[in-house]
Amino acid sequence: MGCESLIILWYLAGTKxxxxxxxxxSEAIVATYKASLSQEMSEKLMIVTxxxxxxxxxxxxxxxxxxxVELEELIDVGGGALECYEHLHVLNNEGFTFxxxxxxTVAVEQRHLRQAEIEASLLRYLNSPELCGVFSEHPGPVLVxxxxxRRILYHSRAGDQCELFIKLLDKRKIKFNGx
Numbered sequence: 001m002g003c004e005s006l007i008i009l010w011y012l013a014g015t016k017x018x019x020x021x022x023x024x025x026s027e028a029i030v031a032t033y034k035a036s037l038s039q040e041m042s043e044k045l046m047i048v049t050x051x052x053x054x055x056x057x058x059x060x061x062x063x064x065x066x067x068x069v070e071l072e073e074l075i076d077v078g079g080g081a082l083e084c085y086e087h088l089h090v091l092n093n094e095g096f097t098f099x100x101x102x103x104x105t106v107a108v109e110q111r112h113l114r115q116a117e118i119e120a121s122l123l124r125y126l127n128s129p130e131l132c133g134v135f136s137e138h139p140g141p142v143l144v145x146x147x148x149x150r151r152i153l154y155h156s157r158a159g160d161q162c163e164l165f166i167k168l169l170d171k172r173k174i175k176f177n178g179x
Contacts, residue, residue, distance in 0.1 A: 014065030
């Protein structure tokens with residue numbers, strides 16, 4: 001254990017803020033480290049790293065600690081740990097601030113639902129040859145998967161503007177021959 005100990009301490013501060021002795025705290029750190037080898041605990045610790053990052057200012061000057069139940073709910077409404085992690089960084093980068101874990105959870109859920117709408121719309125557009133002509137030079141139909149849409153959205157960082165940009169490419173007759 002090295003820097004993991006700091007993340008574990010952050011996690012423990014949210015789940016049980018005090019210990020009767022250094023020995024009890026040490027035992028809790030070791031037990032949490034062993035538990036972190038499970039997927040559920042490693043997902044929670046991944047989310048906790050967001051709040052331990054000094055560049056994350058979603059709670060202003062206040063330190064954000066989450067209980068196990070709050071972390072589980074946050075991960076659940078965010079679509080899983082990886083998507084939740086991404087939603088948290090986007091909300092932080094967009095300058096949102098929150099006064100409580102519950103308020104953040106609502107924002108993550110709303111962002112997750114909006115992201116699903118954006119993905120579905122872009123997927124429909126790209127897979128509709130009558131609407132989208134950017135693949136018209138490809139010999140045969142091009143079927144774009146949801147994973148590919150997610151990669152396009154992730155790498156473009158255009159969010160809900162991504163479909164608009166692709167429509168502009170299409171309008172300017174810019175074509176792609178396959179993938």
